[in-house]
Amino acid sequence: MRRTRIRNALIRLLAGATVGALAGLAVAQTAPTAAAATGSAVTVSGRGEFKDMKFTVSQTKDLTSQAVTVSWTGGTATTFAGTQFNTDFVQIMQCWGDDDGTVPSNPGPSRTQCQYGASPTTNRTSWPGNGQDDTRQIFYSADPTNYGQDNRYGAANPNAPGEVPFKSVDGTTITTNTQNNALFNYNTTNEIDFGRTGTNGTGKEFFEVQTANEAPHLGCGVPVTTDGVTKPRSCWLVIVPQGHLDLDGKPYADQSQVNAGSPVSSTNWKNRIAVKLDFNSVGSNCALGADERPTTGSELAADAMTSWQAQLCSVGKVYGYTELGEPDTRSRLTSDASSTGLAFTTRKLGADAGTTAPSGTTTYAPVALSGAVIGFTIERRPKSGAPDSVRKLAGTKVESIKLNQRLVAKLLTESYRNSTWGSVISGTAAKGYGWAKNNPAGIASDPEFIALNPEFAYLSVAETPATDTDLITSLGHSDTARAIWQWILADKEARQFLSGVPDDDGMRVNPYYSTNTDLNPTGIAFDPSSTDDYPKSDPWCTVPPGSDAPSTATQCMTDFHPYVDDMHSGALHTRRADTLWKSTWDALSSPQAYKSPGPQTVGSRFIFTITDAASAARYGLQTAQLKNTAGKYVAPSTAGLTAAAATATGSGVAEITPANATAKGAYPLAELVYAAVRPGKVSKAARWDYAALLHYAAATGQTPGADPGKLPDGYAPLSSKLRAQTVRAANTLLTYTGPTSTGSGTADGGGTDTSGGAPSGTDGVNGGTTGGAGTGTPAGGSSATPSAKASFGGGTALQTTAAGNTPADPANPLRYAVPVGAALGAVAGVGAPIAGGRQLSIASVRTAVRRLRVRRGWSRPRGGSRTSDTAPRP
Numbered sequence: 025m026r027r028t029r030i031r032n033a034l035i036r037l038l039a040g041a042t043v044g045a046l047a048g049l050a051v052a053q054t055a056p057t058a059a060a061a062t063g064s065a066v067t068v069s070g071r072g073e074f075k076d077m078k079f080t081v082s083q084t085k086d087l088t089s090q091a092v093t094v095s096w097t098g099g100t101a102t103t104f105a106g107t108q109f110n111t112d113f114v115q116i117m118q119c120w121g122d123d124d125g126t127v128p129s130n131p132g133p134s135r136t137q138c139q140y141g142a143s144p145t146t147n148r149t150s151w152p153g154n155g156q157d158d159t160r161q162i163f164y165s166a167d168p169t170n171y172g173q174d175n176r177y178g179a180a181n182p183n184a185p186g187e188v189p190f191k192s193v194d195g196t197t198i199t200t201n202t203q204n205n206a207l208f209n210y211n212t213t214n215e216i217d218f219g220r221t222g223t224n225g226t227g228k229e230f231f232e233v234q235t236a237n238e239a240p241h242l243g244c245g246v247p248v249t250t251d252g253v254t255k256p257r258s259c260w261l262v263i264v265p266q267g268h269l270d271l272d273g274k275p276y277a278d279q280s281q282v283n284a285g286s287p288v289s290s291t292n293w294k295n296r297i298a299v300k301l302d303f304n305s306v307g308s309n310c311a312l313g314a315d316e317r318p319t320t321g322s323e324l325a326a327d328a329m330t331s332w333q334a335q336l337c338s339v340g341k342v343y344g345y346t347e348l349g350e351p352d353t354r355s356r357l358t359s360d361a362s363s364t365g366l367a368f369t370t371r372k373l374g375a376d377a378g379t380t381a382p383s384g385t386t387t388y389a390p391v392a393l394s395g396a397v398i399g400f401t402i403e404r405r406p407k408s409g410a411p412d413s414v415r416k417l418a419g420t421k422v423e424s425i426k427l428n429q430r431l432v433a434k435l436l437t438e439s440y441r442n443s444t445w446g447s448v449i450s451g452t453a454a455k456g457y458g459w460a461k462n463n464p465a466g467i468a469s470d471p472e473f474i475a476l477n478p479e480f481a482y483l484s485v486a487e488t489p490a491t492d493t494d495l496i497t498s499l500g501h502s503d504t505a506r507a508i509w510q511w512i513l514a515d516k517e518a519r520q521f522l523s524g525v526p527d528d529d530g531m532r533v534n535p536y537y538s539t540n541t542d543l544n545p546t547g548i549a550f551d552p553s554s555t556d557d558y559p560k561s562d563p564w565c566t567v568p569p570g571s572d573a574p575s576t577a578t579q580c581m582t583d584f585h586p587y588v589d590d591m592h593s594g595a596l597h598t599r600r601a602d603t604l605w606k607s608t609w610d611a612l613s614s615p616q617a618y619k620s621p622g623p624q625t626v627g628s629r630f631i632f633t634i635t636d637a638a639s640a641a642r643y644g645l646q647t648a649q650l651k652n653t654a655g656k657y658v659a660p661s662t663a664g665l666t667a668a669a670a671t672a673t674g675s676g677v678a679e680i681t682p683a684n685a686t687a688k689g690a691y692p693l694a695e696l697v698y699a700a701v702r703p704g705k706v707s708k709a710a711r712w713d714y715a716a717l718l719h720y721a722a723a724t725g726q727t728p729g730a731d732p733g734k735l736p737d738g739y740a741p742l743s744s745k746l747r748a749q750t751v752r753a754a755n756t757l758l759t760y761t762g763p764t765s766t767g768s769g770t771a772d773g774g775g776t777d778t779s780g781g782a783p784s785g786t787d788g789v790n791g792g793t794t795g796g797a798g799t800g801t802p803a804g805g806s807s808a809t810p811s812a813k814a815s816f817g818g819g820t821a822l823q824t825t826a827a828g829n830t831p832a833d834p835a836n837p838l839r840y841a842v843p844v845g846a847a848l849g850a851v852a853g854v855g856a857p858i859a860g861g862r863q864l865s866i867a868s869v870r871t872a873v874r875r876l877r878v879r880r881g882w883s884r885p886r887g888g889s890r891t892s893d894t895a896p897r898p
Contacts (some may be wrong), residue, residue, distance in 0.1 A: 030121065040615070041248075051507055057844060061780045061800075063082075063083065065080060065081065065082050065083065065084070065087035066084050067080040067081075068130065068297050068298075068299060069297075070098075071130075071297070072295060073252065073267045074295060074523055076098040076099075077099050078097050078098055079094065079096045079097055079263050080094070080095050081094055081137060081261055081296055082796055083301045083730065084299060084300065085730070086247045086303075086731050086732070087235075087301055087302065088233075088245070088303065088304050088642075089237065089238055089596075091230045091232050091233065091599055091642065092226060092231050092261075092644070093231075093289045093644060094116055094216075094228070094261070094263065096219075097226050098112060098225055099114075099221040099224060099227065099265070100112040100221060101221055101223045101225070102220045102280075103871070105281050107150065107152055107460070107578040108282050108372075109152050109153070109157070109218045109282070110279070110283070110284070111266065111267060111268035112221050112265075112268050112284050113218050113219055113220060113266050114216075114219035114220075114263060114265050115157075115216060115217055115218070115219065115265075115266065116215065116231050116260070116386045117139055117140040117215045117262050117264075118139050118214055118233065118234060118239070118242060118244070118259060118301075119132075119134075119135075119259060119262050120137050120193050120261075120299075121137040121193075121242055122549070123159045125813060129872075130297060130298055131298060132262060133298065134193045134811070135288040135290075135296075136188060137190075138190075138198075138262055139188075139208055139214065139215060139234075139241070139242060139639075139733070140160065140215045140287065141158070141160035141161075141188075141202050141215075141286070141294075142202075142215065142542075143158035143203060143214040143217060144210050144428075145156075145210070147621055149609065150625050152218055152353075152625070152627060153218070154281075154282040156185075156286050157266065157284040157285060157286060158217040159188070159202070160187045160189075160202045160203070160286055161185045161187055161286055161429070162174035162177055162178055162185065162188055162286050162289040162290075163180075163185055163267070164177065164178030164179045164181075164182045165829055166179075166312070169271055169291065169649075170270055170285070170291070171266075171271060171283065171284060171289070171291045171292055172285015172286055172777060173283065173290075174186065174290045176290055177290075178191070179604065182659075184695075186285065187200060188203050188289065189774055192242075193241060193242060194241070196241070207241040208241065210623070211623070212239075216231060217626065218832070220418075220420065220627070221716040222416065223416050225452050228420075228421070228601065230643070232599055232643065233301065235303060235304060240800045242259060243257050243471050244256075244259040244301065245257060245306035246305075246306050247305055247306075247307055247385070256302070256303045256304060257303070258301060258302050259301045260298050260299065260300060260301060261299045262297070262299075263297040264287035264288075264296045265295055266284040267295075268286070268581075270283070270798060271291060276699050280522065290301065294535065296388055300824045304334070304732060310338075310823060313614070315342060316342045316343065316344045317342070317344070317365055317438045317713045318346065318363065318364065318365040318366070319343055319345050319346055319365060319366045320345070320346045320364050320366075320367050321347075321350060321351055321353035321367045321368030321369055322347075322348075322353065322368040322369060322370060322503065322697050323349075323502070323504075323590055323591055323636060324370070324503075324593065324636050324697050325345075325368040325391065325697045326347055326636075327638035327738060328391070328394075328725065328736060329345045330345065331369075331725075331732055331734060331736050332717070332721065334732035335720075335724070336733075341716055341720075341760055343713075345657075347590065348431060349501045349503075349505070350368075350371065350502055350503040351502070352500075352501065353369055354371070354373050354375070354376060354379070355369045355375060355379070357386075358373055358379070358382045358776075361702040361705035361706065362380075365701070365706060366699050366701050366717070367700045367701075367709060368391070368392075368698070368700075369503070369700050370387070370503040370696060371676075371679060372388065372674075372676050372678060372700075373386055375677075377554060382702065382704060384704045384705070385703055385760075386702050387701045387703055387753050387756050387757055387760075388676065388699070388700050389694055389699045389718050389721075389749065389753035390697070390746045390749060391699045391718070391750060392742075393696055393697070393741070393746075394590075394637045394695060394738055394739045395660055395668070395670050395691060395694040396504040396507060396637075396693040397634075397635060397637050397640050397645075397648070397660045397693065398427060398595075398633070398634060398647065399598055399633050399634075399635050399646065400631060400645065400648065401630070402421065402597055402630050402631075403417075403419055403420065403422070403626070403628055403629045404419065404421075404422060404479075405628040406418050406482055406483060406484065407482055407483065408754075414479065418627070419627045421646065422479075423646055424648070424659070425476075425477050425646075426648065426650075426657045427430045428474070429470075429512045429514070429515035429518035430512075430515065430517050430518040430521050430527065432495075432511075432650075433520075433521055433533075434467065434470070434496075434506075434531065434533075435632065436512075436537075436558060437536075437537035438536075438562050439463060439531065439532070439533050439534040440460075440464055440465060440470070440492075440535070441460045441461070441463045441465045441535050441582070442465045442466055442488055442493045443534075443564060443585070444460060444564040444581070444584075445488065445489045445579075445584050446566040446567075447462050447566070449569060459534065459535060460534070464529075465487035466485065466487030466488075466491060466493045467493070468630065469485070471528075471529045472527060472529065472531075472723040484628075486628065488607075489584035489603070489605055489607075490605050490631075491603075491624070493583045494584075495558075495632045495633060495634050496585075496592055496597060496603060496633035497558035497586055497587060498588050498590045498593070499556070499557075499587035499588070500557060501557050502556060502557070503695065504591070504693075505557050505558055506555070507552070507682065507693055508693065509552040509555045509556075510553075510680035510683070511650075511692050512552060513552055514692075519539075521717075522537065522538065523538065523540045523550065524539075524540045524797070525574060534561075536550070536561040537550045537561055537562075539551065539552070541542065561865075563581075564580065564582070565579065566578055566579065567579070568584075568607060571607070571609045572609055573609035576617075577609065577616075577618070583606065583618075583697070585603075585605070585860070588633075591633075591634065591639055592635070592636075592744075594633035594635045595633060595639035595640055595643045595645055596635065596639075596643055598632070598633040598643070598645055599643040599644065599645060600616055601624040601629040603631055604620060605619060605620070606619055606620045608621050618754075623646065633645075635736035636737030637660045637665070637739070638737065639738070641736070641737035642738065651692070652682070652685055652687075652688075652692040653682065653685055653686050654686055654687065655690045656711065658689060658691045658718065660693065662740040662741075663689060664689060664691030664694070666740050666743070667691070668680050669740070669742075669746070670690075671690055672696055677698055678680075680694050689805045697716070699753075701714050701757060703756075703757055703760040704760075704762050708760075711757040711758065711760055712757070714756065714783075715756075715757040715758045718750050719754050720752065722742070722747040722749060722751050722754070726742050727742040728741060729739070777779045784840050820836060858879070
């Protein structure tokens with residue numbers, strides 16, 4: 025008897041210590057931390073002719089595949105020779121390698137190791153380069169007298185142009201045909217050939233930083249071991265300013281032609297400004313073979329999850345993540361909860377038409393607040409006769425536009441005249457397309473759009489399927505698509521337009537999208553209220569006018585307006601100004617086919633996409649202000665997202681609905697993302713691991729920052745009320761007492777509905793559990809096991825663990841939260857059993873300790889059921 029009492033006391037002691045430690049961990053994570061170090065922006069001055077110029081790179085550390093801002097001051101306004109850039113512009117590129125030692129005051133790489141020179145090889149009529157300033161082409165001279173000449177390369181044939189070779193990180197060297205080589209070309213390079221300086225001497229460009237996933241030949245972010253220390257390979261951002269003085273310090277003699285030469289020529293390279301870039305790790309960050317808990321679902325959680333993954337694996341928690349549309353995610357969690365594990369969703373199970381919630385308990389916890397945005401890249405191209413105030417801004421980017429529900433409906437329904445490319449030619453409409461004849465060619469010439477954005481009355485836009493007639497959208501079903509259609513339907517004028525009522529200027533809806541059965545040629549009314557994708561319903565097909573393609577080579581709407589794989593891909597291609605429309609007929613290829621002309625020409629870019637706020641922030645997209653129910657135009661700022669979250673309504677899983685987001689400052693497409701777990705369908709160990717993820721997400725995971733483990737840009741931190749609900753949901757998983765599965769098996773849920781501690785009717789979000797009955801169908805096509813490609817990773821925590829060390833304890837009293845919690849829990853455990861009458865076994869304690877143990881490892885990728893062929897997702 026005495027031995028039994030001692031044994032039970034020991035069990036309570038260990039159990040109490042474990043629970044106390046977990047509580048201490050939660051306290052430590054929830055408590056405020058010291059302010060993060062200031063940003064990693066770097067400002068560098070120019071030299072020589074450019075000594076008065078200062079260049080600032082917005083972020084230089086913790087980089088992944090993203091965009092950074094490169095801005096400058098103190099310059100001279102760009103001039104042109106015809107349509108070509110002539111003097112005083114900026115060129116930007118990414119390079120690899122060690123400092124070449126040529127400029128002690130500004131370390132930087134060799135010019136042979138820079139990704140530059142992949143300008144178009146065809147269709148250069150409107151291209152603003154001269155074939156030297158946008159390539160690696162140089163002219164040899166032992167004693168150069170002009171910019172663009174080179175004292176090293178091209179000596180073998182000094183009477184003909186030579187090329188500066190490109191050397192890859194693996195040693196591969198390309199010496200000829202560098203403009204369209206096997207490693208990078210116009211469709212994949214991130215170089216900026218022409219950055220314009222305005223009349224005020226300033227300029228700004230958004231530069232796409234590429235990791236080894238996107239540019240293997242640069243190798244940026246790949247772990248490299250030097251002197252026993254492993255860390256991600258750093259790279260360089262290099263800026264080469266082009267001026268108006270020649271090598272002799274005098275102005276160019278002939279201003280009627282372009283005098284600038286290649287930025288990688290030895291003469292121009294002397295003026296280069298280099299900025300070191302430090303990357304998060306690409307590749308292995310969490311231990312191969314480590315136990316992994318699957319998570320699946322909403323793309324809205326992707327950037328947050330990939331950040332959290334990297335930090336959690338460094339403290340012994342490895343979580344996979346598979347991107348999947350929310351409707352399919354809910355179906356999968358309903359039908360196969362044990363292998364799905366934790367699912368990210370914005371709606372509860374059973375919310376989809378034709379489905380009901382499964383029997384048993386489902387625990388929901390809010391984890392992220394983000395939303396859908398309309399991101400864009402638009403550059404000003406003034407019309408002839410535009411005011412001087414507009415002409416001075418030529419080539420600069422439009423920073424903000426306003427869009428209402430009807431304008432977005434026009435884009436999504438392919439209602440602009442040139443959306444159905446070739447249906448109206450020279451005022452004559454094809455059969456069945458009379459509705460399009462008098463519609464604006466694109467949104468830029470739509471009077472309704474110009475009324476909201478007056479400067480577009482003076483801007484010229486080539487209105488084709490590649491510009492302003494449609495939105496780049498992703499394929500598949502999603503809650504984001506549903507939210508956009510719900511937002512459109514919340515507006516009376518948009519509803520009327522869809523039903524067939526013309527707008528004030530006579531524009532009519534494409535009848536294939538009409539909600540009026542009598543107008544819709546299919547005889548079936550379009551129903552946006554039940555739509556959660558972006559249909560391309562119009563059957564129009566034709567040979568694109570002016571393509572010279574044979575009559576059999578027709579293109580249809582999915583050719584004119586191709587889908588992208590996901591919202592992240594849409595943001596990336598919008599940053600690159602590439603709509604993916606294969607508009608050029610290549611009669612010389614075998615077989616003959618349409619090919620993509622690549623990104624739009626610098627200075628006249630115009631492209632829209634529907635993406636998520638995090639992807640837009642990641643790639644530096646401008647975002648539209650959208651009209652909310654209160655009639656106000658609101659940007660997707662932290663304040664706008666937070667105001668919308670306060671309007672969330674619903675039982676169990678409160679949703680932000682556009683119609684109910686009535687606050688003046690509410691952004692109408694904000695979305696709350698929940699983590700959903702069916703605790704009766706997963707093992708106890710899995711519940712504990714998911715509880716740890718939720719505790720992290722509710723604490724450190726809500727701290728904004730670029731470092732792994734923080735909340736990336738594009739998210740608003742959850743309110744204290746929502747975070748408390750997440751903690752309650754996590755604790756519900758820890759203390760779940762219903763029927764459970766063992767190992768990876770399944771078990772009936774049972775149990776009763778709870779609120780996770782949230783007073784009924786007060787929060788609007790239970791943050792706890794719900795129950796019900798029903799069935800679902802498997803989503804299929806997606807694996808809970810992510811691919812081997814890394815997603816996020818690197819940063820301080822992972823650099824230390826990669827070297828075999830654990831991150832240092834925080835230098836504040838909270839470092840003692842876990843041990844003190846363990847001690848207090850142990851004392852409490854001796855005198856009382858675990859809450860709810862259950863006692864943790866020795867095995868349970870061992871499991872908890874094992875799962876809290878620090879492991880060295882690698883962060884698994886976002887994965888996903890869809891990947892991009894042209895741009896591997898980080």
